[in-house]
Amino acid sequence: MTPDVQTAPPQALAPAAGPLGALRAREVLVDGAWRPATLVLAEGRVAAIEPYDAEPYDAAPAGTWTVPDGHVVLPGVVDSHVHVNEPGRTSWEGFASATRAAARGGVTTIVDMPLNSIPPTTTVAGLEAKRAAAVAAGLGVDVALWGGAVPGNVGELAGLWDAGVMGFKCFLSPSGVPEFGHLEDDAQLDEHLTEIARLRALMVVHAEDPAELEAAAHGPSRSYQDFLASRPDSAETAAIARLIDAVRRTGARAHLLHLSSARALDLIADARAEGLPLTVETCHHYLCFAAETIPDAAPQLKCCPPIRSEANRDLLWQALADGVIDCVVSDHSPSTAEEKQRGDGDLQAAWGGISGLEVGSVALADEARRRGVDLADVSRWTSAATARLVGLDDRGDLPAKGRIAVGSAADLVVYDPEARVVVDQELLAHRNPISAYHGRAIRGAVTTTVLGGRVLDLEAPAGGELLTRP
Structure with missing residues (x-):
């Protein structure tokens, strides 16, 4: 049977958008375990978890919805690595389009990176500009913000931290945009990490080594294998080794962004065994694609660091199972079609980033x-x-996100494991219709997204809030 071409199945079986008093389902992921349950929702929280057939909630003031059998209920996804790019590069992606894409993909909270917006979120003034743009655009889901760590701004970090950013991002190699510089040497890295440690904050790190990248540099080419060779495993392993040494010297808490190379896994495992405060993420696309199947001149699949081999992909999956990698994110990094197609298939010239917010999970x-x-x-x-x-x-007195438990945020996703979807990039909600997942047949789909106890209209979600660090 040919799957339907769609990206967000209709909510025909769900209640209308608006408040929901209770939700019952045969399979609910309650604190990590599957069970039949009725979730009683009040004031944006899961107020109680009752047996599936709890009768009193049939008359809940805001209504009780019985989820169709075969569908499951999950906590809303928290995507901690998203590039929205507003203000300044809103033509690449804005808050309205990004949060609509998030809602349709079951993502109820995003954490926005401090680039590629202009100004970047490297000062309190830049943070306020970002917040103002977000409020003006309107938010379909909840949004939190990272701050940026760049050469010369170590004195800004405390102000950003006090203003409520979730942590700080730095690059160890050029970022790709001129207004967000990279930490060029150990002195700059240590200076920033020392302040991060003093604040008891978190540094999230794009770890590629510029010397290794320079040594592997390649001229114009449409070949994916040439592009892959220009971003070698050694660029990641050298930068990760450098970061681990800096964490050891400063005691700062650090998080490795978008790990693509399995050759770094032993370094990471040894650092964690040593007790160093290091966590690690990888991305949907590194787990869903392999270099062997990527055609030449396909910039929609270009990202930095790159998608590597099938064998590498298998090792990343194993590292997740073993707990060496902690989490999986989208690294949603869109651009205009012009930027993505720059060079007419030359992978050295095209913008490097994958738009996976809506379909990655x-x-x-x-x-x-x-x-x-x-x-x-x-x-x-x-x-x-x-x-x-x-x-x-x-979050103290505020409801916790990321799980379903009594008192947690009523951020929920109803998922149909048997739905058949073929991704059509023209139907995706993010601003520019370019997707690495275009044409991919997927089994399983989000049918309903609930934010703070409210069923969202997936065509026009609203009511998201700006979050600050607890």
């Missing part, structure tokens, strides 16, 4: 099923672990 769940990995594990990597990374799992 469902593609990951489908790939996990093929590998015999339970959906509960996928949820742990994309919701619980990411919420914990940025401190949204423990």
Whole structure:
């Protein structure tokens, strides 16, 4: 049977957009375990978890919805690595389009990176400009913000931290945009990490080594293998080794962004065994694609660091199972069609970034099923672990995100494991219709997204909030 061409199945079986008093389903992922349950929702929280057939909630003031059998209920995804690019490069991606894409993909919270917006979020003034742009655009889901660590701004970090950013991002190699410089040597890295340690904050790190990249540089080419050779494993391993040494010297907490090379796994495992405060993420696309199947002149599949071999992909999956990698994110990094197609197929010239916010999590769940990995594990990597990374799992008097438990945020996803979808990039909600997943047949789809106890209209989600660090 040919799957339907669609990206977000209609909510025909769901209640209308608006408040929901209770939700019952045969399979609910409650604190990491599957069980039949009725979730009673009030004031944006899961107020109670009752047996499936709890009768009193049939008359809940805002209504009780019985989820169709065969559908499952998960906590909303927390995507801690998203580039929105507004203000300044809103033509690449804006808050309205990004949060609409998020809602359709079951992502109820995003954490926005401090680039590629102009100004970048490297000063309190830049942070305020970003927040103002987000409010003006309107938010379909909740949004938190990272700050940036660049040469010369170490004195800004405390102000950004006090203003509520979730942590700080730095690059160890050129970022690709001139207004966000990279930390060029150990002195700059140590200076920033020392301040991060003093603040008891978190540094998230793009770890590629510029000397290794320079040594592997390649001229114009449409060949994916040439592009892959220009971003070698050694660029990641050298930068990660450098970061581990800096963490050891300063005691700062650090997080490795978008790990693509399995050759770094032993370095990471040894550092963690040593007790160093290091966490690691990988991305949907590194787990769903392999270099052997990527055609030449396909810039929609270009990202930095790159998608590597099938054998490498298998090792990343194993590292997730072993706990060496903590979480999985989209690294949604869109651009205009002009930037993505710059060079007419020359992969050295095209913008490097993959737009995976809407379909990445469902593609990951489908790939996990093929590998015999339970959906509960996928949820742990994309919701619980990411919420914990940025401190949204423990928010004091505010409801925790990333899990379903009494008192947690009523951020929920109803997922149909048997839905058949073929991704059509023209139907995706992010601003520019370019997708690495275009044409991919996926089994499983988000049918309903609930944010703070409200069913979202997936065509026009609204009511998202700006979050600050607890």
